[in-house]
Amino acid sequence: MQRKLGRCLIRLQQYEILLKALVAHGDIAGPPAALQSVRDAQVACARKKTLGSLVGMLTDRHLTSAEEDDSTEEPQGDGGAWFRFRFQVGLDASQHQATTAALKELVDLRNELVHHFLQRFNIWESQGCMAADAYLDGSYETIDGHYLTLRGWAQGMDEARAAMASFMSTAVFEDLLVNGIAPDGTVDWPASGAVRCLREAETRFASEGWTMLNTATPWIRAQHPDQHPQRYGCGSWRQVIHESRQFEIRRTVNMEQGCGEVWYRSRKEEASMQGKKSS
Numbered sequence: 001m002q003r004k005l006g007r008c009l010i011r012l013q014q015y016e017i018l019l020k021a022l023v024a025h026g027d028i029a030g031p032p033a034a035l036q037s038v039r040d041a042q043v044a045c046a047r048k049k050t051l052g053s054l055v056g057m058l059t060d061r062h063l064t065s066a067e068e069d070d071s072t073e074e075p076q077g078d079g080g081a082w083f084r085f086r087f088q089v090g091l092d093a094s095q096h097q098a099t100t101a102a103l104k105e106l107v108d109l110r111n112e113l114v115h116h117f118l119q120r121f122n123i124w125e126s127q128g129c130m131a132a133d134a135y136l137d138g139s140y141e142t143i144d145g146h147y148l149t150l151r152g153w154a155q156g157m158d159e160a161r162a163a164m165a166s167f168m169s170t171a172v173f174e175d176l177l178v179n180g181i182a183p184d185g186t187v188d189w190p191a192s193g194a195v196r197c198l199r200e201a202e203t204r205f206a207s208e209g210w211t212m213l214n215t216a217t218p219w220i221r222a223q224h225p226d227q228h229p230q231r232y233g234c235g236s237w238r239q240v241i242h243e244s245r246q247f248e249i250r251r252t253v254n255m256e257q258g259c260g261e262v263w264y265r266s267r268k269e270e271a272s273m274q275g276k277k278s279s
Contacts, residue, residue, distance in 0.1 A: 001129050001132050001133045004133060004136035004137065005113065005117065005132075005136055007136075007140055008113055008136055008139050008140050008143055009113065009114070011143045011144055011147055012051075012110050012113070012143055014147060015106075015143065015146060015147045016054065018147070018150055018151060019051070019054045019055070019058060019150060020043075020046040020047065020049070020054060021046075022058070022062070022087075022150070022153065022154050022157060023042075023046055023049075023054055023058055023061070023062070024043045024046040025039065025043075025087075025157070025161075026061065026062050026086070026087040026157060027061055027062070027085070027087065028084070028085050028086075029082070029083065029084035029085070029086070030082065030083070030084075031082055032083060035083065051107055051110055052107045055103045055104070055106070055107055058103070059099075059100050059103060061088075062087060062089060062153075063088070063089050063096060063099060063100070064088050064089070064090055064091065064096070065090075065091050065092060065093045065095075065096035085161065085164065087153075087156075087157040087160060089153055089156075102146070103146070105142075106142065106143070106146050109139060109142060109143070113139065120135075121135070179192055179227075179231065179232075180192035180193065180195075181231070181232065187232050187233070187243075187244075189243070189244035189245065189246055190246060192232065192244070193224070193226075193227050193231075194227055194229070194231070194232050194237075194240050194244070195240075195244050195246050197220045197223075197224050197227045198220070198237075198240070198246075198247065198264070199266060200223075201216035201217075201220055202264070202265065202266060205219070206265065209265050210263040210264070210265050211263060211264055212261055212262070212263050213237060213241070213262040213263065213264055214261065216264075217237050220237075238262060241264050245267075246266065246267060247264045247265060247266055247267060248265050248266075248267055249262065249263070250262075250263050250264075251263075
């Protein structure tokens with residue numbers, strides 16, 4: 001009976017250690033430079049939590065049902081790069097309710113074993129020992145089942161992190177992050193490298209609010225040779241301006257040279273948003 005009680009308590013500690021790791025690493029967000037400090041703070045915080053608090057964090061943050069709103073808060077900051085890794089287990093409504101109830105029972109079981117076991121069973125009599133022995137067999141089966149489930153979730157989280165790390169080392173991810181080009185080829189124009197280059201040229205060469213495209217494009221080719229219209233599925237910088245819908249465009253005639261000139265400027269609402277991000 002004593003060995004079986006020790007076996008239950010050791011399995012509970014294994015469960016608690018694994019749960020601390022999952023809640024500490026299962027939702028990490030922030031600017032790239034701050035991710036390590038965010039992780040370290042969450043690990044330190046999880047070390048101080050009781051099993052009941054950890055289970056509450058698990059159910060609140062990482063177990064979701066189809067009826068819950070899965071929307072996430074907008075990142076806070078200056079509009080720079082912001083990352084989030086979030087691990088969740090999707091359950092239907094009945095599974096979510098049953099899992100939440102079972103986890104609460106696990107916390108109650110842990111408290112019973114640690115604080116009230118001797119009050120419940122008179123282990124100085126044979127009948128009490130026999131009852132305690134049977135109770136500990138059932139308790140271990142319950143605890144071990146929870147541990148195996150949690151270990152499966154943790155393994156899934158590790159696999160997801162490894163897959164994300166592998167993807168982040170590819171050129172496809174670099175294109176997505178730096179150039180706003182999704183793996184399917186669609187372009188997030190406001191976040192694209194081409195638009196950033198056009199805006200950078202605009203700040204250098206604008207005259208009365210307008211920038212001549214023939215002045216901007218040679219400078220872009222010299223300063224950012226990896227940025228070219230073909231990268232974004234366009235045949236020219238003029239098409240980039242048209243497809244992005246981030247700029248106004250106008251045409252003038254150079255009377256001296258007898259040719260047309262194309263000018264562009266950021267749309268007022270876009271320029272306002274850029275100003276807010278940089279302030």
